[in-house]
Amino acid sequence: MSTPSQNGPGNRPQGAAPQWSSDGRWWWDGHRWIPAPQAWAAAGGAHHGQQSYPVSPPGARPKTPWYTSWWFITSCTLAVGLCGLGIVGAALSTDDSTSDTAAGSTSEARSSEPAGDSSPTTEPSETAEEPERAPEPEKEEKKQERKPPSKPIKVRADQIVQEFQDNELAGDMRYKGKTLEVTGVVDEVDTELFDDEKYILRIGGGDTFELWTVDCYGMSTKELSSVDKGDTVTVIGEFDDGGDLGVELSGCRLA
Numbered sequence: 181m182s183t184p185s186q187n188g189p190g191n192r193p194q195g196a197a198p199q200w201s202s203d204g205r206w207w208w209d210g211h212r213w214i215p216a217p218q219a220w221a222a223a224g225g226a227h228h229g230q231q232s233y234p235v236s237p238p239g240a241r242p243k244t245p246w247y248t249s250w251w252f253i254t255s256c257t258l259a260v261g262l263c264g265l266g267i268v269g270a271a272l273s274t275d276d277s278t279s280d281t282a283a284g285s286t287s288e289a290r291s292s293e294p295a296g297d298s299s300p301t302t303e304p305s306e307t308a309e310e311p312e313r314a315p316e317p318e319k320e321e322k323k324q325e326r327k328p329p330s331k332p333i334k335v336r337a338d339q340i341v342q343e344f345q346d347n348e349l350a351g352d353m354r355y356k357g358k359t360l361e362v363t364g365v366v367d368e369v370d371t372e373l374f375d376d377e378k379y380i381l382r383i384g385g386g387d388t389f390e391l392w393t394v395d396c397y398g399m400s401t402k403e404l405s406s407v408d409k410g411d412t413v414t415v416i417g418e419f420d421d422g423g424d425l426g427v428e429l430s431g432c433r434l435a
Contacts, residue, residue, distance in 0.1 A: 217389050250421060251373070330359070332416055337364025337394045337427075338385025344422040345392065355419040361435060363414045366407050367393050379404050381432070383413060392425070396432035403434050 199208050200216075207219040333355070340362065344351040364383030367390060372378045381404060382393040396415045407413055417429030 249425065250423075255374075332359040332361035334361045334363070336385070337362050337383045338387075340422070340427050341384070341392045341394060344427060348423050351422050355422070358419050359416065360419050360429060361414060361416050362394050362396075362429065363412070364394060366409050366411045366413060368409060369404050369407065372397070381407065381413075381415065383415065386410075386412075392427075394427045394429065396429050398431045399433060407434075 196208060196210065198210050200206070201208070201213070205216050206213045207216060208214075340351070340355070340360070343354075362383065365386035367382040367384045369379055369381055372380055379399075379401065381396040381399055383396065384390040384393040394415075396417055397420070398417070399415075414435035415429065415432050416435050417432035420428040420430045422428070
């Protein structure tokens with residue numbers, strides 16, 4: 181994406197009311213055009229003259245709090261489930277040990293009883309012949325021709341991120357359960373949120389300031405160490421999630 185000129189989208193007469201440019205990348209403070217990142221950095225009390233800079237341009241979507249995100253809710257659910265399984269397992273183990281103790285006591289009581297006359301058991305002279313088993317039918321999987329695996333959906337990183345910013349439901353319906361082949365520019369290689377020993381690759385459209393990227397999980401350290409910031413790469417992975425935090429892929433590898 182080309183960088184606007186330092187003069188902004190167009191000169192305005194001195195004293196014009198503060199406002200955003202039509203593309204949301206510049207802020208007119210009444211005297212001059214200021215790039216949006218600098219205007220955001222000055223938010224929360226910073227002033228230029230008598231004007232305060234807004235936190236974000238018109239139409240920007242507020243980020244969802246971390247404690248309402250899918251990964252936090254999923255982690256809590258798994259923790260509760262594991263605790264429940266541990267309690268059930270402990271209860272079953274106690275029942276098994278009680279049953280074994282009772283069975284041992286019964287066996288000792290039977291061995292102490294006097295032995296009576298035992299009558300010989302007569303085995304039948306002829307054993308019943310087992311019916312011949314019918315040949316098993318061939319499995320349906322063998323009869324049906326195996327379908328070749330579907331080809332990955334090719335998409336640019338900035339394109340799929342924008343799709344989820346415009347309509348998250350439509351994005352989920354289009355990409356859920358699909359394998360994607362995403363091409364983009366390396367933004368960074370960073371550690372995972374809950375595991376400092378694992379790394380992920382973030383790719384985007386190549387802009388200097390990007391709020392949302394495609395996060396690629398499950399890549400080998402060899403592949404991650406071979407890319408640098410600014411490189412254009414193509415990653416193949418399974419679609420996992422998309423929304424306010426960008427798009428996530430799992431089981432990724434370089435194409």
